[in-house]
Amino acid sequence: MSVFKGQPMDIAANIKQIQERIAAVCQSCGRDPDEVRLVAVSKKKPAAAIEAAVTAGQTLLGESYVQECVAKIETVKAAAEWHFIGALQSNKVKYLRGKVAMIHSVDRFSLAEEIDRQWGKDNACVDILIQVNLGEEESKSGTTASDLIALVKQVARLQHVRIKGLMALPPWEADLEEVRPYFRQLRELAEQIDALALPNVTMQELSMGMSHDFEVAIEEGSTLVRVGTAIFGAR
Numbered sequence: 001m002s003v004f005k006g007q008p009m010d011i012a013a014n015i016k017q018i019q020e021r022i023a024a025v026c027q028s029c030g031r032d033p034d035e036v037r038l039v040a041v042s043k044k045k046p047a048a049a050i051e052a053a054v055t056a057g058q059t060l061l062g063e064s065y066v067q068e069c070v071a072k073i074e075t076v077k078a079a080a081e082w083h084f085i086g087a088l089q090s091n092k093v094k095y096l097r098g099k100v101a102m103i104h105s106v107d108r109f110s111l112a113e114e115i116d117r118q119w120g121k122d123n124a125c126v127d128i129l130i131q132v133n134l135g136e137e138e139s140k141s142g143t144t145a146s147d148l149i150a151l152v153k154q155v156a157r158l159q160h161v162r163i164k165g166l167m168a169l170p171p172w173e174a175d176l177e178e179v180r181p182y183f184r185q186l187r188e189l190a191e192q193i194d195a196l197a198l199p200n201v202t203m204q205e206l207s208m209g210m211s212h213d214f215e216v217a218i219e220e221g222s223t224l225v226r227v228g229t230a231i232f233g234a235r
């Protein structure tokens with residue numbers, strides 16, 4: 001009996017299928033598939049499921065809850081790159097210190113300062129993305145598009161974080177053409193910031209697109225697609 005929903009075989013097959021879909025959409029819109037990385041979102045799934053993914057070659061993993069993230073990093077022995085993608089309280093940043101390669105969900109200066117303080121203890125530096133709440137939905141974190149540039153400028157002065165791009169989690173739309181303008185807006189915001197040529201800021205990453213809409217996100221410039229359900233099954 002399996003300890004998790006979704007057999008290891010399914011997980012490997014799902015990853016292969018998603019990679020094929022990424023390659024196909026890149027081909028159709030003229031992008032280099034190497035520019036698009038798949039982040040397998042393993043939240044609420046047991047370590048055994050993650051191990052199946054890593055065995056299948058999927059070594060970039062995303063987690064949304066701090067305690068769960070830390071526990072899994074300790075349990076999954078295989079070498080993997082972990083990204084933190086969920087809402088983050090400042091008082092929990094210390095648990096992530098030195099354990100994650102990127103934090104996608106920085107949406108306020110106080111959080112960036114705490115990340116800076118924690119990584120500073122190891123005299124290290126962590127890659128971060130600024131999360132933008134494009135739909136201005138109350139249920140979601142993220143700075144507003146109008147506050148974004150001021151926040152980027154403020155965070156750019158910190159020594160132990162490097163801004164690598166933007167992240168968004170736009171409103172869920174059944175019609176993918178309705179979500180496309182949000183992805184496009186995130187890319188345009190990144191282009192605006194890039195044009196400012198701020199020190200310590202690059203806009204090389206756009207973290208956008210999930211199981212339901214990653215193909216449209218890639219067409220609009222995504223470099224990190226965060227896919228959970230389509231790999232690991234329903235949560």
Ligand SMILES: *Cc1c(COP(=O)(O)O)cnc(C)c1O
Nearest residue numbers: 041064085210211226227228229
């Ligand atoms: C859960 C989650 C995902 C993955 O969503 P799926 O629809 O399961 O692919 C992506 N991004 C964030 C921030 C998440 O919390």
